[in-house]
Amino acid sequence: MAVTCGKNRKGDISLTIENIDSNDIEIIVESKYEDLFGKHIRELLRSLATEYELSGIRVTAIDMGAWDYTIRARFKACVDMLKSRCES
């Protein structure tokens, strides 16, 4: 199961969260600003996964210069979609 939120447009981030076979949290980030913010984005995504008590997932992020509030909002939307898919 995979869900995607956000778009590949300036200031946004496209986040895809999918289930994987292990209990790990895999984070893949592709960003124009990798040198400046790559580490920060990874840390933020990992902390969000922990906050929402997710494991056994891969988070793939295509960052177009998103600020933290955008990343948080997109992550929350992905979690929502995951939940509703699980319930249905």
Added chain:
Amino acid sequence: MLQKCGFYGADAVILDLEDSVSEEEKKQARYLVDEALGSGVVSKSDVVVRINSFHSPFWKSDLEMALSHQIAAVKIPKVQNTHEMKEICNLVLELERINNTPLGTTKIIPTIENAMGVMRLPEICEVGSERIPCISFGSEDFMTQTNISRSKLVIVKTQIVTVAKAFGKDVIDSVFPDFHDLEALRRECFEAKSIGISGKSAIHPDQIWVINEVFSPSSDEIKHAKKILELSKQNKDGAFQYNGQMIDKPIVERCRRILQLSGDKVE
């Protein structure tokens, strides 16, 4: 992008959850506005959130989110009767209690976008009462419903201004959609100002300086208003003459309003 919106000189920034957001993305947009307001990237005191209309399934969640932040106002689109205004006011009151917001302080800006809204505007103003600082007009939906052309909207806008002023409310004009044509925007602003409209919404940052220029008092107007107020203090008898013109109470009041608008201290 929201982090940039405070830099363009607008009096307020409207974060839109309604027509600029597709049905599928309503929730994502709400989360985005929620996180942006919570993060402090925008000054909440300047933010107005346009929620979805009462006739959509989203308005309650939008309102709950918006009022969990101390924003300047909520803008309600397509208001057309007192029933929806009452329902909205009831939920606003309930949310003020939940969020420990002083009761009655949340501002609501109803947007009139259809013929029924114009017809029912007096009752809408009555129901919203003190919560309503101004009435907003939405021309695009109005034109779609009524087939009245843009050039003839001035008639409807004048009607809205007359009713709004009867209740002590200002009117904010609709956006001008062609953001490349600043001269046409300027003409529309002057026309709006001439019928008593107090300001205009912008759809693009480039439009803000034109709108501010037209709706803000000019330096000559401010100078003139200061002179009149000064003379009115000296002339306690009521009407007096200045530059060959009779100056009486309504003119003095208009001058006072000009100075208020300019941000000058008015005694």
